[in-house]
Amino acid sequence: MSAAANKRPFDAGRAAYLGLNLLFIAFLLVPIAIVIVFALNPTPYISFPPVGVSLKWFAKFFDSAEFMSALWLSLWIAGCVLVLSIVIGGACALALARGNLPGRAFLTAFFMSPLMLPAILTGLALFQSYLLAGVGRPVWGLIAAHTLVAVPYVLRTTLAVLYNFDRRVEEAAAALGASPTRVFFEVTLPLIRPGVLAGGVFAFIVSFDQFPVSLFLVVPKGETLPVVLFNYMKFDLDGAIAAASMVSILLALGVVLALERLIGLRAYVKL
């Protein structure tokens, strides 16, 4: 506080620094806010400035059978991915952090690699494999694909928690006579739960918003919401897209708040 008091009354460098950063924050957030404006603006095409407030685009979105079946499919897939990636990713994190596995660094990089490789190629590779295997394009294929790209998120958040917590808590429980199973269920699991859940929430969003992996794996009439929106946007740019966007933004916002409550966002600074 004394340092602040020592400052000269006006600091041009500091002002420029803050001004620039506020501008960048605006660059990040304004486009999202603009979607809200268009979702509520009743004109038939995207036009600016807005002329009023109406919920007709939301009505159109929720009344459209095409949008609704896509929304439910996306939610259903994201739900499955959430459960699968929590179980698979959580178990994998435990094995990596506690299993004394050889080549741990390599394995971690391997399980993280779907994040670094182009998602569209993951989709293409799976498309070719399903084609070769002659299985068609089943929903389970889509779920497996989404789970693959969601597991790294669960792995990352769970590993962050596992590396941060004090192993002596587990050792103390064991020293007091708890069996390894009991230590796991009564000490380790409750401690890593926030990390696993936070990763699961990420997994849900990654699946719900997934486009590149889904592109080649969806069937006509069985498309997920992002694919339907993309196809719609190629020809039509009206408020229905904005309303659909709003629905997913609200979902994301709820997730951010949930994350902050679960674990605190600071944990994600460590990539």
Place this chain on the structure above:
Amino acid sequence: MSVVKARPSPIAWLIAPALLLFLLFFVLPFGVMAVMSFFSANPISNPNAFLTTKHYLRFIDDDAGIFHDALWSTLRIGLVTTIVSLLIGYPLAHWMARIQSRLANMLLMMAVIAPLLTGIVVRTFAWMTILQDKGVINTTLMSWGLISKPLPLMYNEFGTVVALVHIYVPFMVLTLAGVIGRIDERLEQAARSLGAGRLRAFVEVTLPLSLPGILAGSLLVFALSISAYVTPSLMGGTDVLTLPMLIAQQVGTSFNPNFAGALGMILLIVCFAIVIAYNKILARLAGEEGLA
């Protein structure tokens, strides 16, 4: 720290489901893609399919004169996106790493993560409403009488890069904030107390120390933006053709999955080189930090 270097414990078996998933749905498919790229057609359904390098030669010869252009514009868009993301991301990351108040830090973090949690399709839509001829910027400028006809902000590389930067800046910020946060602030203070101006202290102390973060963040953003599909195809119009768009075309309209596989392998090799560099840098960073 007193962990004994022992044989794998029973907990190691928990890796099995993940390993199975990754082998079946990741390693195997990429292998299939590599093999398919050397076949003339689907070798299972078509008995006349033969091994060939024609898909790669087709790319190398480039008779139609589009493949090389597509590769270059992919790399060019990736490079420009990376540079602009760094210029925007660095100040933000620096602010985030150095801000004192916990509340302000949390708000900043939410501002950076919120776009990350909004789908690519949604964010591209947002930029279409802003940059199109009847979009926010053009209508505003025209109603103020500053321009008489809309500026060409979209359906070109400019619009593509703007939207890509918006999508990938958060990755840059998160990578950089972690690195800058680990730099001891007292180093900069020491430089300043020795008479260096604030700018000089930053340029000669903080900036060099954050170089690994700059490199890691840039590689990440580059790898992500050269594999983007949604944004270039919606924002680029007929002006922009990138490698991922070419791949989608080969699968969707031309139905030539074998050639798509070859194009995919080319993109994959570029990305692999980047991933290896990225992991090397991260490993060095983790080493400096002293892994728990």
